[in-house]
Amino acid sequence: MLKDAQGLVVTTEKAQAIAAINRFIDQALYYGKDAETAILQAIAADPTCALAHAYAAAYYLSQENSKAWQQAQPYLQIAQQHSAKITTREKLYLQAISAWANQEIEVAIAIHEKITNRFPQDLISVQQGQYHYFYLGEPEKLLQIAQKVLPRNQENHYLYGMVAFGLEQCNQLKAAEKMALRAIALNRYDPWAHHAIAHLMETQGRVDEGITWMESFADTWENCNSMLYTHNWWHIALYYWQLENYQKVLQLYDRHIWERANKQSPKDQVSAISLLLRLELRGVNVGNRWEAISPYLYSRIEEHALPFQDLHYVYALTKAGHHDWVKQMLQSMQYHTLRINPFLRQRWLEVAIPAARGMVAHAQGDFNTTVAELKPVLSRLHTIGGSHAQQVLFQQVYQDAAFSAQKQSWIYAAS
Numbered sequence: 001m002l003k004d005a006q007g008l009v010v011t012t013e014k015a016q017a018i019a020a021i022n023r024f025i026d027q028a029l030y031y032g033k034d035a036e037t038a039i040l041q042a043i044a045a046d047p048t049c050a051l052a053h054a055y056a057a058a059y060y061l062s063q064e065n066s067k068a069w070q071q072a073q074p075y076l077q078i079a080q081q082h083s084a085k086i087t088t089r090e091k092l093y094l095q096a097i098s099a100w101a102n103q104e105i106e107v108a109i110a111i112h113e114k115i116t117n118r119f120p121q122d123l124i125s126v127q128q129g130q131y132h133y134f135y136l137g138e139p140e141k142l143l144q145i146a147q148k149v150l151p152r153n154q155e156n157h158y159l160y161g162m163v164a165f166g167l168e169q170c171n172q173l174k175a176a177e178k179m180a181l182r183a184i185a186l187n188r189y190d191p192w193a194h195h196a197i198a199h200l201m202e203t204q205g206r207v208d209e210g211i212t213w214m215e216s217f218a219d220t221w222e223n224c225n226s227m228l229y230t231h232n233w234w235h236i237a238l239y240y241w242q243l244e245n246y247q248k249v250l251q252l253y254d255r256h257i258w259e260r261a262n263k264q265s266p267k268d269q270v271s272a273i274s275l276l277l278r279l280e281l282r283g284v285n286v287g288n289r290w291e292a293i294s295p296y297l298y299s300r301i302e303e304h305a306l307p308f309q310d311l312h313y314v315y316a317l318t319k320a321g322h323h324d325w326v327k328q329m330l331q332s333m334q335y336h337t338l339r340i341n342p343f344l345r346q347r348w349l350e351v352a353i354p355a356a357r358g359m360v361a362h363a364q365g366d367f368n369t370t371v372a373e374l375k376p377v378l379s380r381l382h383t384i385g386g387s388h389a390q391q392v393l394f395q396q397v398y399q400d401a402a403f404s405a406q407k408q409s410w411i412y413a414a415s
């Protein structure tokens with residue numbers, strides 16, 4: 001048995017496997033583009049290493065699409081086959097990832113809490129716990145799972161970035177800024193800490209400062225995965241949107257967001273869609289950009305990885321004129337609620353499905369239906385996840401519909 005760079009025991013005798021696991025951990029915490037390569041190298045170095053297989057499964061599950069979910073399965077099976085003599089932490093981690101694969105998110109979270117109580121150096125478990133809390137709309141718990149391990153990771157800038165994001169989502173903006181700046185002082189290459197700063201400056205209305213600050217770190221994102229590369233640029237684009245510099249927003253969309261997106265990646269697609277929607281809310285002509293995205297959304301129709309994502313897809317498909325696909329997707333969402341884990345069912349049934357109908361109605365210009373569908377669920381939309389900056393989009397759609405419906409009624413009354 002050997003120890004990883006966090007000082008945690010891994011069941012392997014191969015130094016090369018440990019070196020690759022260390023690279024994977026660093027890549028995962030940095031949101032680097034080489035995380036997949038690193039973990040596959042660990043498996044190649046020691047095909048019997050259960051933890052490496054569990055990490056690979058977690059990597060594919062985090063892609064949130066059906067093809068990657070299928071890719072995760074054999075890694076989980078091999079991890080199980082080699083699990084007889086692994087450590088308690090490795091067993092727990094494997095259970096957490098298996099629960100995630102079964103969509104038993106509440107079980108996965110409970111195990112990540114247990115791991116981080118007993119092994120506070122395990123920052124991959126902290127990150128995955130935060131990830132689940134993020135998509136359940138539970139910012140306090142997202143913060144707590146990172147905060148509780150601070151005493152044991154005093155010099156780890158990645159953890160400071162994770163805590164900073166949690167503080168920001170809990171509206172503790174001063175503390176969030178201090179924590180993110182601590183991370184960046186230790187290592188300028190901490191894109192998740194940059195991301196926390198992007199959020200808090202936006203919340204505080206520090207738009208010009210946010211642009212200068214974020215652009216000064218953009219060179220450090222070149223080796224990020226496409227999700228965080230495009231998302232950090234999405235935050236910069238939001239600043240320009242607030243300044244009503246729509247030409248610049250379109251330029252950033254073309255150069256750094258859709259251009260640099262992994263076109264098959266749900267998270268990259270969501271950033272692009274949410275930016276186009278915001279531009280249209282301001283009356284900007286986005287040209288054929290909806291049509292350019294829509295072919296990549298076909299495989300999303302019956303996927304239903306995360307309700308937050310689905311609300312974006314139905315909007316984009318409607319705007320691109322794929323009404324049959326939209327109908328199919330809305331029906332499939334209904335069917336999905338019959339199969340899903342009861343813990344998640346209410347979020348789909350009572351929040352996501354009416355909200356999806358509201359989003360479709362807005363994209364069709366049916367503002368009365370938008371208001372009727374969105375108004376009852378607005379206060380619960382946070383339970384399907386996303387950050388404040390992402391969630392506010394649904395409020396903006398609702399407000400636009402309420403205003404437009406009112407305007408239409410005035411025109412009707414005057415005619």
Ligand SMILES: [Fe+2]
Pocket residue numbers: 195199231235387389
């Ligand atoms: Fe963000």
